[in-house]
Amino acid sequence: MIVGLPKEIKNNENRVALVPDGVYEIIRMGHQVIVEAGAGLGSGIMDEDYVKSGARILTDKKALFDEADIIVKVKEPIPSEYDCFHEGQTLFTYLHLAADKEQAEFLRAKKITAFAYETIQTEDGDLPLLSPMSEVAGRMSIQIGAALLQKNNGGKGILMGGVPGVAPAEVVIIGGGSVGLNAAKMASWMGARVTVLDISRKRLMYLDDIFGGKITTLMSTAYNIAASVGKADLLIGAVLVPGAKAPCLVTENMVKSMAPGSVIVDVAIDQGGSIETIDQVTTHENPYYEKHGVLHYAVANMPGAVPHTSTYALTGMTIQYLKRILSAETETIITQDKELRLGLNTYKGYVTNEGVAEALGYDYVDALSIIK
Numbered sequence: 001m002i003v004g005l006p007k008e009i010k011n012n013e014n015r016v017a018l019v020p021d022g023v024y025e026i027i028r029m030g031h032q033v034i035v036e037a038g039a040g041l042g043s044g045i046m047d048e049d050y051v052k053s054g055a056r057i058l059t060d061k062k063a064l065f066d067e068a069d070i071i072v073k074v075k076e077p078i079p080s081e082y083d084c085f086h087e088g089q090t091l092f093t094y095l096h097l098a099a100d101k102e103q104a105e106f107l108r109a110k111k112i113t114a115f116a117y118e119t120i121q122t123e124d125g126d127l128p129l130l131s132p133m134s135e136v137a138g139r140m141s142i143q144i145g146a147a148l149l150q151k152n153n154g155g156k157g158i159l160m161g162g163v164p165g166v167a168p169a170e171v172v173i174i175g176g177g178s179v180g181l182n183a184a185k186m187a188s189w190m191g192a193r194v195t196v197l198d199i200s201r202k203r204l205m206y207l208d209d210i211f212g213g214k215i216t217t218l219m220s221t222a223y224n225i226a227a228s229v230g231k232a233d234l235l236i237g238a239v240l241v242p243g244a245k246a247p248c249l250v251t252e253n254m255v256k257s258m259a260p261g262s263v264i265v266d267v268a269i270d271q272g273g274s275i276e277t278i279d280q281v282t283t284h285e286n287p288y289y290e291k292h293g294v295l296h297y298a299v300a301n302m303p304g305a306v307p308h309t310s311t312y313a314l315t316g317m318t319i320q321y322l323k324r325i326l327s328a329e330t331e332t333i334i335t336q337d338k339e340l341r342l343g344l345n346t347y348k349g350y351v352t353n354e355g356v357a358e359a360l361g362y363d364y365v366d367a368l369s370i371i372k
Helices: 020-028 047-054 061-067 101-109 133-150 178-189 201-211 222-231 252-256 267-269 307-326 330-334 338-343 354-360 369-371
Strands: 002-003 033-035 056-058 070-072 088-093 113-116 170-174 193-198 216-219 232-238 263-266 289-291 294-297 344-347
Touching: 002 061, 020 033, 020 047, 020 307, 033 061, 033 178, 047 056, 056 061, 070 307, 070 354, 088 307, 101 344, 113 338, 133 178, 133 263, 133 267, 133 294, 133 307, 170 222, 170 294, 178 193, 178 232, 193 201, 193 222, 201 216, 216 222, 216 344, 216 354, 222 252, 232 267, 263 267, 267 307, 307 338, 330 338, 330 369, 344 369
Parallel strands: 002 033, 002 070, 033 056, 070 088, 088 113, 170 193, 170 232, 193 216, 232 263, 263 294
Antiparallel strands: 113 344, 289 294
């Protein structure tokens, strides 16, 4: 097969979906890799590095898409890329379809076989290709929040860890998964007072155990969320329902209860967001806006700001699944590889992920039923 690696064009997206050692592994399997010129520059990878690994460099993006059997990306295709794809092509990337009906329509119309990083799931419920970026985004959310709390950025003028005699910042994290865990780690390391809310008592017990009681854990009820949001200097939205649209848990009235200069960072924005007052996706160029006196940060590709770290963290995981996709026919994958079958979001014009179908109002079609 021919694997195509295009340059990402989403705003300030500097990650790349394959690094040279991954290219080398694919070529050793007997496949070809074509790379768009400059695809790795944002992550510090030169075209010559790909050539040394056996790839060919193409300067024409459309020619790359025309030649490739499978396109490997980091972020979902944006409208200007739709015409590059040919019918029946395979795509392997983050899709986040539950909040993007336009993209879903494009994938269905062109009958793209689309595997989404974020819905590939192991037997024990782990999301192996989401975890690396969740770790990055969780830690970044605290760095970003700490900067926005500075008065020169419009914040309260609070130092996260305080100083002797002055209280530290109150950080509230809604969601105790990978994003929430890493946000809590970073905030705790910086000396903030941290509260994490989650719907799973088992998860809260785990967090309480690993932090040794140094953070507060609460069941995620409407009452507890409202009470916690009202006292937060920094609020982190970290909820996730695999494949589905994020539930809106923080209402506009809750946001109004926050003191002026407080900060919200919603990491769930690429799945539709969990904060009612975040009604627009922002970019790295214009990352936040103010509403009800509160700063709202809603960048959908947060890890793109630290591309070197993000690229190597992500590709170390994705290459294992890409090799599996390249090693079998799609029908064999559907019948024999449950993890990848869960990652299949569209196939032959159908929506084959139940969470995506429900979020967008499509009929869900089990991929197994298509090939029978």
